[in-house]
Amino acid sequence: MPRRKSLLERQNQRRQPPQDVFEVAILARVKWDLHSLNNEGTIGNVTEPRTVVLWNGTKTDGVSGEMMKHIHAYWTWLQAKTKTFALCDACQVFQPQRADAASQGLNRNDNAAAMATAVERCVLCDLHGFLVQRPTIHRQSVVEFGWIVGVPEKFHRDIHVHARHAVAERGVAEAEGEASEEQTQEAERTEVAAQMVYHRPTRSGVYALVTLFQPWRIGLNEVNYTYALDPNEQRRRYQLAITAYEWTLKRPDGAMTTTRFPHIEGIEGIVLIARQPVPVPMLSPLREDYREKLEELAKKQNVEAKRFVDVDELVNILSELRQAVPFQMPFSVGTVSRRGRGRRRRAGRSSRRTTR
Numbered sequence: 001m002p003r004r005k006s007l008l009e010r011q012n013q014r015r016q017p018p019q020d021v022f023e024v025a026i027l028a029r030v031k032w033d034l035h036s037l038n039n040e041g042t043i044g045n046v047t048e049p050r051t052v053v054l055w056n057g058t059k060t061d062g063v064s065g066e067m068m069k070h071i072h073a074y075w076t077w078l079q080a081k082t083k084t085f086a087l088c089d090a091c092q093v094f095q096p097q098r099a100d101a102a103s104q105g106l107n108r109n110d111n112a113a114a115m116a117t118a119v120e121r122c123v124l125c126d127l128h129g130f131l132v133q134r135p136t137i138h139r140q141s142v143v144e145f146g147w148i149v150g151v152p153e154k155f156h157r158d159i160h161v162h163a164r165h166a167v168a169e170r171g172v173a174e175a176e177g178e179a180s181e182e183q184t185q186e187a188e189r190t191e192v193a194a195q196m197v198y199h200r201p202t203r204s205g206v207y208a209l210v211t212l213f214q215p216w217r218i219g220l221n222e223v224n225y226t227y228a229l230d231p232n233e234q235r236r237r238y239q240l241a242i243t244a245y246e247w248t249l250k251r252p253d254g255a256m257t258t259t260r261f262p263h264i265e266g267i268e269g270i271v272l273i274a275r276q277p278v279p280v281p282m283l284s285p286l287r288e289d290y291r292e293k294l295e296e297l298a299k300k301q302n303v304e305a306k307r308f309v310d311v312d313e314l315v316n317i318l319s320e321l322r323q324a325v326p327f328q329m330p331f332s333v334g335t336v337s338r339r340g341r342g343r344r345r346r347a348g349r350s351s352r353r354t355t356r
């Protein structure tokens with residue numbers, strides 16, 4: 001059990017400047033039971049679960065990184081809406097195209113200025129990336145997820161048959177007794193549509209999870225390598241992303257949660273934190289010894305490694321991380337941003353004119 005900090009230690013901690021964070025990786029095994037969070041699709045009345053193949057041909061169960069990233073984006077959006085963060089017109093209503101669906105106000109003749117505007121005006125575009133077609137600018141997400149993949153021999157899948165009954169229509173039709181032949185046929189057709197048998201997968205397992213977060217890239221304009229945000233706004237967005245991580249891992253979401261909400265049994269793993277510009281090592285939790293190996297690698301690279309064996313311990317690590325600040329590369333801040341802001345204001349006026 002961790003030792004409680006003395007009053008003096010807590011005061012000293014408060015006096016110390018917050019620590020920098022360059023990169024964070026969470027490598028973990030999650031134990032989820034009886035879910036169907038992600039599927040290949042439905043053919044007829046049969047829904048197929050996701051199957052992924054590992055290097056040696058082993059087929060296993062999976063939940064896509066797209067699904068996890070979507071959940072992180074959703075929790076980011078929810079916080080942004082309630083904490084007065086800037087969002088572009090598309091992200092205000094959580095449109096998946098992000099900046100591409102709100103390209104008004106982006107300078108079509110200056111990619112650096114367009115990127116600065118897109119990054120500055122929207123926390124979701126900044127953290128989760130976008131691809132704008134005109135002008136052609138691409139921002140890679142600051143938050144990355146891999147497949148959540150079933151550890152071989154530690155997952156199970158089943159297909160269950162369900163039936164939707166529609167007894168009421170038949171009862172009503174028979175009770176009326178005066179229906180014409182046509183009406184009876186119509187009622188029968190309705191009954192077939194309402195009453196059906198369907199097959200749905202249910203899965204349980206221990207899954208390997210990998211995710212990488214790059215706080216040093218928050219607000220970074222990667223067209224001309226300047227920061228489009230001041231350090232205060234970078235820090236606010238960093239804190240938002242960390243909280244979204246916490247919520248994503250505490251409350252995974254996905255398909256079929258209305259009837260197959262996952263039974264979340266636990267999570268255990270390791271958080272790697274690079275305070276200086278060195279990439280954190282990434283070893284898959286598909287390996288049994290991933291934590292030992294990562295600790296060794298981390299030590300060699302001067303990267304912090306923090307183990308956790310349950311959700312609450314992970315939440316504690318993330319709460320501590322939230323007190324830190326994003327690492328700042330020695331790039332200039334804000335020059336393009338100011339130009340972008342000016343253009344945005346002008347563009348805003350013109351778009352208001354066109355909507356009248």
Ligand SMILES: [Zn+2]
Nearest residue numbers: 088091122125
């Ligand atoms: Zn946006």
